[in-house]
Amino acid sequence: MNFDISADRRNTNSIKWNKEAIENISANPDAEPFWVADMDFYPEMHIQEAGKTLAGLGIYGYPSFPKDTSAVAAWLRAKHGWILPKEKIIFAQGLLHALALSVNLFTEKGGRLLVCSPMYRPFREIPERNGRKLIEHNLAYEDGSFHLDRERFAADAEKADMIIFCSPQNPSGIVFSEDELAFVLNVAKNRNIPIVSDEIHSDLVHPGSKHIPLGLANEKVGAACITLFAPSKTFNIAGEHCAFAVFSDSSMEEAFRKAESALWLNETALSAGELAYAAYTKGFEYNKALCRYLGETAEAMRSYLRANCPGMKMVNGQASFVTFIDCGEYYQRIEAEVLGHPDRYRGGEGGGVLSRFFGVAAGVAMNDGTWFGSDWKTFVRFNYGTSRDRVMKALERMVRAVKSL
Numbered sequence: 001m002n003f004d005i006s007a008d009r010r011n012t013n014s015i016k017w018n019k020e021a022i023e024n025i026s027a028n029p030d031a032e033p034f035w036v037a038d039m040d041f042y043p044e045m046h047i048q049e050a051g052k053t054l055a056g057l058g059i060y061g062y063p064s065f066p067k068d069t070s071a072v073a074a075w076l077r078a079k080h081g082w083i084l085p086k087e088k089i090i091f092a093q094g095l096l097h098a099l100a101l102s103v104n105l106f107t108e109k110g111g112r113l114l115v116c117s118p119m120y121r122p123f124r125e126i127p128e129r130n131g132r133k134l135i136e137h138n139l140a141y142e143d144g145s146f147h148l149d150r151e152r153f154a155a156d157a158e159k160a161d162m163i164i165f166c167s168p169q170n171p172s173g174i175v176f177s178e179d180e181l182a183f184v185l186n187v188a189k190n191r192n193i194p195i196v197s198d199e200i201h202s203d204l205v206h207p208g209s210k211h212i213p214l215g216l217a218n219e220k221v222g223a224a225c226i227t228l229f230a231p232s233k234t235f236n237i238a239g240e241h242c243a244f245a246v247f248s249d250s251s252m253e254e255a256f257r258k259a260e261s262a263l264w265l266n267e268t269a270l271s272a273g274e275l276a277y278a279a280y281t282k283g284f285e286y287n288k289a290l291c292r293y294l295g296e297t298a299e300a301m302r303s304y305l306r307a308n309c310p311g312m313k314m315v316n317g318q319a320s321f322v323t324f325i326d327c328g329e330y331y332q333r334i335e336a337e338v339l340g341h342p343d344r345y346r347g348g349e350g351g352g353v354l355s356r357f358f359g360v361a362a363g364v365a366m367n368d369g370t371w372f373g374s375d376w377k378t379f380v381r382f383n384y385g386t387s388r389d390r391v392m393k394a395l396e397r398m399v400r401a402v403k404s405l
Contacts, residue, residue: 001285001286001289001290003041003289003290003293003387003388004387004388004389005042005387006040006041006386006387006390007040007041007042009040015036016033016035016036016038017033022035022359022365023347023348024347024348024349024350024351025348025350025351025355025359025365025366025367025368026348026351026355026356026358026359026360026364026365026366027345027346027347027348027351027356027359027360028347028348028359028360028363028365030363031358031359031360031362031363031364031365032363032364032365032390032394033365033383034364034365034366034382034383034384034386034391034394035365035366035367035381035383036383037170037233037238037320037321037322037383037385038233038236038238038385039236039321039383039385039386040385040386040387040390041236041290041385041386042236043235043236043237043275043279044235044278044279044282044283044286044287045286046278046279046281046282046283047235047237047275047278047279047282047283049278050274050275050277050278051271051274051275054270054271054274060270061270062267062270063267063268063269063270063273063274068086069086069087069089069091069244070086071276071277071280071281072086072089072244072276072280073085073086073089074280074281075280075284076089076213078284079203079284079287080202080211080212080213080216081216082213082215082216084246088246088247088253089244089245089246090244090245090246090247090253090256090257090260090266091242091243091244091266091267091268092228092243092244092245092260092265093241093242093243093265093268093269094230094241094242094243095198095200095228095229095230095232095243096122096126097241097243097265098228098243098245099122099123099126099164099196099198099228100126100129100130101256101259101260102194102196102226102245102256103126103127103130103132103162103164103196104130104259105252105255105256105259106162106194106224106252106255107132107161107162107194108161109131109132110131110132110133111132111133111161111162112132112133112134112135112159112160112161112162113127113132113133113134113135113160113161113162113163113164114135114137114156114157114159114160114162114163114164115127115134115135115136115137115163115164116137116138116139116148116153116165116166116169117136117137117138117139117372117373117375117376118139118146118171118172118324118369118372118373118375118376118379119136119166119372119373120166120170120171120198120372121371121372123164123166123198124136124373135156135159135160136373137152137153137156138373138375139169139172139174140152141315143313144313144314144315144316144326145315145316146169146172146174146315146316146324147174148174148176148180148183148184150183153183153184153187154187157187157188157191157193158191160191160193161193162193162194162195162196163184163187163188163193163194163195163196164195164196164198165184165195165196165197165198165214166197166198166199167181167197167198167199167202167211167214168199168201168202168204168205168211168318168319168320169316170198170200170201170320170322171322171323171324171367171372171381172315172316172317172323172324173315173316173317173318173319173320173322173323173324174316174318174319175205175209175210175211175316175318175319176212178212178217181212181214181217182217182220182221184214185214185217185218185221185223185225186221186223188223188224188225189221189222189223189224192224193224194223194224194225194226194249194252195214195223195224195225195226196225196226196227196228197213197214197215197225197226197227197228198228199211199213199214199227199228199229200228200229200230200232200233200243201233201319201320202229202319203229203231203233203234203287203291204233204234204287204290204291204294204319204320204321205291205318205319205320206291206292206294206295206298206317206318206319207291207292207295208295208318209318209319211319213227213229213246214227215227215246215248218248219248222248223248224248224249224252225247225248225249226245226246226247226248226252226256227245227246228243228244228245229243229244230242230243230244231275231276231279231280233320233321234279234283234287235275235279235283235286235287236385237272237275237276237279240269240271240272240275240276241269241272242268242269242272242273242275242276293388294320294321294384294385296388297321297384297388297391298314298317298323298384300388300391300392301314301323301382301384301391301392301395302314302317304392304395304396305325305395305399308399309399309402309403311327311329311330311402312325312326312327312329312330312398312399312402313325313326314326314382315379321383321384321385322381322382322383322384322385323381323382323384324369324376324379324380324381324382325379325380325381325382326378326379327354327378327379327380327402328378328379330402330405331353331354331377331378333405334353334354334357334402334405335353337357337361337405338353338356338357339353344360345357345360351367351368351371352368352369352370352371352377353368353377354366354368354369354377354378354379354380355367355368355380356368357401358380358398358401361401361404362394362397362398362400362401363397364394364397364398366380366381366382366383367380367381368380369381382394
């Protein structure tokens with residue numbers, strides 16, 4: 001559990017470390033990657049052993065893991081206090097697959113989906129690709145803090161046919177309170193529309209904060225609620241497409257099961273199942289230590305920026321290993337630098353002004369805020385799921401680049 005040691009992921013077929021992909025967002029193929037939301041830590045040792053055992057057997061036949069979700073139920077109970085019979089937990093081949101299938105099953109073509117912004121880009125693309133319309137609800141923001149504006153949220157929901165929620169929120173790192181979750185659920189209930197919650201970051205809440213699954217909060221409300229979660233971010237096995245869904249509404253649950261069965265997508269791949277099983281049965285102590293390490297790194301980042309560059313603000317960041325950094329105070333100068341020196345910042349077509357600037361001037365590759373919505377150009381998303389030494393050195397380079405303007 002020494003998280004000060006990061007894996008060398010170069011030449012491992014990692015998209016995060018792929019030079020072409022890095023150049024596409026940062027205009028510098030040699031920039032150090034702090035973008036794609038997976039970590040550079042080695043997985044928990046039992047997960048590694050499960051992978052080695054599977055490879056060593058040389059037998060890759062049909063698995064049985066999805067027929068027994070008791071390990072997942074035990075994890076939910078121990079981690080979040082959510083007591084569910086294993087029969088209520090449905091396997092899905094990736095969280096975005098489950099989200100897209102839910103959109104298609106429970107809304108009509110042309111339906112309107114309410115999503116909080118800044119938003120993970122697939123939340124925008126799934127509605128568009130499936131013939132639905134997006135209602136982009138900007139979270140309230142002030143001085144480094146995003147929060148839910150209840151009055152505006154309720155007003156926007158009046159036009160919606162479904163709410164797509166993200167808890168904890170990506171990229172802000174908001175961990176919603178029980179009262180906030182109850183409010184959102186009541187909005188959905190009063191509108192008689194379903195709400196689906198992406199909770200892929202839920203197992204990585206930092207010490208001092210508490211995640212409440214939306215489905216658990218809904219036991220007091222009774223909305224039509226779908227809760228989606230996965231071991232992928234928690235245990236750094238995102239290359240294995242394995243997720244789970246829990247429905248509060250039995251008719252929706254039946255429809256989802258039938259649709260997965262009809263598409264022949266209701267069983268996991270062998271390696272995904274084996275690694276997930278090892279994670280959920282053996283990974284609790286590892287997860288506790290990781291949450292503590294990530295929380296300490298986030299606090300170190302926040303303290304460093306406050307002391308050395310208060311014009312750059314790390315936002316909420318109460319969960320996971322990705323966070324927005326607000327560079328609004330410097331944006332105009334950065335934009336003038338980038339646009340005024342087109343030869344120096346050539347490329348980076350997949351990024352934006354900030355991601356190109358920090359890629360070239362600081363050697364740090366990050367997602368530009370515009371990847372999460374056009375209103376967020378003054379932000380970058382920084383992935384601190386790596387050794388603290390690497391994180392702090394990257395921040396130092398970013399601060400030097402800004403101060404050199």
